[in-house]
Amino acid sequence: MMKGTLVTIQIAIVSILLAIVMTGVATALRAAPYRIVRWIGNVYVEVFRGTSLLVQLFWFFFVLPLPPFDLKLTPFTVDIVGLGLHYGAYGSEILRGALRSVPGGQYEAALALNMPASARLHRIVLPQAIINALPPAINLMIELLKGTSLVSLITLSDLTFRARQLDEATFKTAEIFALTLLIYFVLAQAIAGVMRIFERRVSSHVVVRHTIPRAAS
Incomplete structure (x- = not known):
């Protein structure tokens, strides 16, 4: 069971x-100024x-591995x-919704200060969007963890x-799958705990970053 847990x-x-990388790539593609690029992302x-x-x-x-692709991947790579x-x-849908949730006044203030587009994105929009995206992102990561159970089918x-191997060998179905549920639960709580710590640090950083200039002004 521990060997299987390490693989999971x-x-x-x-x-x-x-998934995080593809979230950023897909969101950037869908926000591109060119229609063909947006189409690819969509x-x-x-x-x-x-x-x-x-x-x-399965695909x-x-x-x-079949013609015309002839691309053989290991089970680990496929997963x-x-x-x-x-x-x-x-994740792209979550991030796109978080970006849209940033108040329009933030964009207008950045434009009034003549901030470049890259500075508006990294200093104003993304920090606030990430805070809004983190709670649903945590749920998505836990869903991904549970989705790893499907890899046993390949x-x-x-x-x-x-767990299925041990069940077939020992017939202790209740004990084995109860332990399996417990392990998945512990892993999910570990992911949630780490991400909540990250969320608190990001939130405190953004609050300080946006409060100090106001106080100074």
Whole structure:
């Protein structure tokens, strides 16, 4: 069970990192000034958000090795790519909503100060948007953790796969799957705890950053 737990942790961490990257990439594509670029970002989000994660994993694992793709991926790589792309699409929607939640007066004030677009984004918009995006992002990360249980269906020895093996060998179904539930719960609470600490630090940093100039003025 511990070996399977370590595999699950590895998959979750790397998939979360890939999902964060894809969230930023997809959001940037969908906000681009060119229609074709926006179309590419929208297609990515709608396809991965509108189809089953399990079917996506099967597609990467069973279809890509066939002609004309001839692309063979290890089960671990398939899991990382599948989970990262799938939840990155949902993350893009969260980030886009958070960006829209920033009050319009913030944009107008930045324009009045003649701030460049990059400075407006990094100093005014993104810090506030990240605060708004973090609570739903924490839920999405926990969903990704639970989604790792599907990787057992493509022969990867994660926690769920090990639990099924032990169940078949010992027939202690109640004890094994109760322990499996407990391990997933502990991992989810660990993710939530780390992200809440990060959320508090980001929030305090943004509050101080926006309060000091006002007090000085």
